[in-house]
Amino acid sequence: MQSHRAHDLDAAERLYREVLELRAAQPDAMHYLGVLCHQRGRSDEGVRLIEASLKITPKHPDAHNNLGNIHKECGRFADAERCYRKALACGPQHYNAQNNLAVVLEAQERLEEAFEAYAKLLRQAPKFALGHYLMGIFLRNNAREVEHVEQSVECFRTAYALDPHNLRALEALGVSLYALQRREEAAQVYRDWLAREPEHPVARHMLAACGGAEAPSRAEDAYVRDIFDKFADSFDEQLLKNLNYRAPQVLAVALGDVLPAATxxxxxxxxxxxxxxxxxxxxxxxxxxxGVDLSGGMVEKARLRGGYDELEVIELTCHLQAHPDAYDVIVSADTLVYFGELQDALNAAHHALRPGGWLAFSLEAAEGHDDRVELAPSGRYQHTRRYAERALVAAGFTLVHIATDKLRKECGQPVVGWVVLAQRQ
Ligand SMILES: C[S@@+](CC[C@H](N)C(=O)[O-])C[C@H]1O[C@@H](n2cnc3c(N)ncnc32)[C@H](O)[C@@H]1O
Structure with a gap:
C-alpha cells in the first residue's frame, strides 16, 4: 500500500499479487489491486477484483466507493450510483461516497437530487472544503437564476476560508463575481492573491481575464500546466458533470464527413x-x-486511458514546428481556446500536415462580424469567425468549413463555439 500511495504501481502490483499467492482470498489485497488495475487502464479486471473482495467483506464502504469510482470513470453512472448507495448504507458518514453520489446524480441530469445530495454532504460535513467548492461549481454550472451564482460566491468563499491551499476556489470566486458583473470585486480577488504570490500564473492570467491587466497573446505555459496538472484527476469528472462537453464528439463527426473510411x-x-x-x-x-500536451498530469491520465501510440509532454506549436509533413490529420479539441493569437499555431499546423491533410479544431465564439479575439472572464479566449477564417487563409489553408455548435455549458448557458475544418491543399 505504501508503494501504491507513492505511485510506484509496478512494485505495488507485484506485492499485492504476492499477498494473493500467500492467501488467495485476502480481501484488502484484492480490493486495492482492483483499484490499481483500473488506474492502469484494466478496468474490467479492477471491477472483478473488487466485486470478489466484496463477496468476502460485503460491508466495506471504501470498497463499494472505489467500485463506484471505476463505474463512474467508465461512464456507467447507474452502476456507480448503486455502489455509492451501498457504501453509504454501510457507512452513512462516508463523505467521499456522498460527494460521489452527488456527482453521478448530476451526471445523470437529476439536478434536484444532486443538489439534495450536495446539501446533505454539507450538513454532515460543514468543514469539508471540497464539498463547498463542488457545491459552488454545481450551482454556477446549473444556474437558473442569478441567485444561484450569488450562492456559488458564498460557497467559494467558504471553501477558500476552510482551505487556503485551495486556489481553485479563489479562481472560481473571481469567475462567479465577474459573471455577476461585480468586475471590480473579481479583479480585487486576483490582486489580493497576487499581493501574496506576485508570480502566480493563475492569478496573473485571471486578472487579465477580468480586464485588470493586459491579456497575453496566449495563455502562458506555466498557467496551462498549473491549471491542468491540478485539474487532471478531476477533469473527466468535471466535464461529465459539466454536461454537454462535446468538443471531441463534434470534431469526430465533422472529420467523419471528410475523411475516407476509417481503415x-x-x-x-x-x-x-x-x-x-x-x-x-x-x-x-x-x-x-x-498525443501531445503541456500538462504532464493530463498526459499521465491519457497514458492510463490508453489508445495512443505515442504521448509527449510538449507545447503543441513546438511539436508541430518540429514535425514537417508528418500528419494526415491534426485534431485540437478545446485547446486553441487557450491561444489568443492563433497565427503561429495555425502556420505550424499547416507545416506539419501533408498535402491533402485535415486540421480540425474548436474555438469559443466571440460575437460580431469583425476580426477580433478577446480573453474572456473564464480565462479562455474567444475568437470571431472572421478572425479564424483570416488566420487560416494566412497560414495557407484553402478549404475551410466553419460551423457553429454548442460545446459545453457554463453558468447554466450553452457556450457556443466554432467547429473548424481546414485542409492543406
Ligand atoms: C480543455 S483541455 C481539452 C483536452 C482534450 N482535447 C479534450 O477535449 O478532452 C485543454 C488541454 O489543452 C492543453 N493545452 C493548452 N495549451 C496548450 C499548448 N500551448 N500546448 C499544448 N497543450 C496545451 C491543456 O494542458 C489541456 O490538457
Whole structure:
C-alpha cells in the first residue's frame, strides 16, 4: 500500500499479487489491486477484483466507493450510483461516497437530487472544503437564476476560508463575481492573491481575464500546466458533470464527413490531448496516433486511458514546428481556446500536415462580424469567425468549413463555439 500511495504501481502490483499467492482470498489485497488495475487502464479486471473482495467483506464502504469510482470513470453512472448507495448504507458518514453520489446524480441530469445530495454532504460535513467548492461549481454550472451564482460566491468563499491551499476556489470566486458583473470585486480577488504570490500564473492570467491587466497573446505555459496538472484527476469528472462537453464528439463527426473510411491508415495528432477523450474517436482512423500536451498530469491520465501510440509532454506549436509533413490529420479539441493569437499555431499546423491533410479544431465564439479575439472572464479566449477564417487563409489553408455548435455549458448557458475544418491543399 505504501508503494501504491507513492505511485510506484509496478512494485505495488507485484506485492499485492504476492499477498494473493500467500492467501488467495485476502480481501484488502484484492480490493486495492482492483483499484490499481483500473488506474492502469484494466478496468474490467479492477471491477472483478473488487466485486470478489466484496463477496468476502460485503460491508466495506471504501470498497463499494472505489467500485463506484471505476463505474463512474467508465461512464456507467447507474452502476456507480448503486455502489455509492451501498457504501453509504454501510457507512452513512462516508463523505467521499456522498460527494460521489452527488456527482453521478448530476451526471445523470437529476439536478434536484444532486443538489439534495450536495446539501446533505454539507450538513454532515460543514468543514469539508471540497464539498463547498463542488457545491459552488454545481450551482454556477446549473444556474437558473442569478441567485444561484450569488450562492456559488458564498460557497467559494467558504471553501477558500476552510482551505487556503485551495486556489481553485479563489479562481472560481473571481469567475462567479465577474459573471455577476461585480468586475471590480473579481479583479480585487486576483490582486489580493497576487499581493501574496506576485508570480502566480493563475492569478496573473485571471486578472487579465477580468480586464485588470493586459491579456497575453496566449495563455502562458506555466498557467496551462498549473491549471491542468491540478485539474487532471478531476477533469473527466468535471466535464461529465459539466454536461454537454462535446468538443471531441463534434470534431469526430465533422472529420467523419471528410475523411475516407476509417481503415486505420492515417498518421493522426491529437494536439492538446488532455486526458485522452479524443483517443477512442480517432483510433479507428489511425495507423499511428500521437498525443501531445503541456500538462504532464493530463498526459499521465491519457497514458492510463490508453489508445495512443505515442504521448509527449510538449507545447503543441513546438511539436508541430518540429514535425514537417508528418500528419494526415491534426485534431485540437478545446485547446486553441487557450491561444489568443492563433497565427503561429495555425502556420505550424499547416507545416506539419501533408498535402491533402485535415486540421480540425474548436474555438469559443466571440460575437460580431469583425476580426477580433478577446480573453474572456473564464480565462479562455474567444475568437470571431472572421478572425479564424483570416488566420487560416494566412497560414495557407484553402478549404475551410466553419460551423457553429454548442460545446459545453457554463453558468447554466450553452457556450457556443466554432467547429473548424481546414485542409492543406
Ligand atoms: C480543455 S483541455 C481539452 C483536452 C482534450 N482535447 C479534450 O477535449 O478532452 C485543454 C488541454 O489543452 C492543453 N493545452 C493548452 N495549451 C496548450 C499548448 N500551448 N500546448 C499544448 N497543450 C496545451 C491543456 O494542458 C489541456 O490538457
Amino acid at each position: 486505420g491508415e492515417l498518421d493522426v495528432l491529437d494536439a492538446g490531448c488532455g486526458t485522452g477523450l479524443c483517443a477512442p474517436l480517432l483510433r479507428p482512423y489511425a495507423k499511428h496516433l500521437v
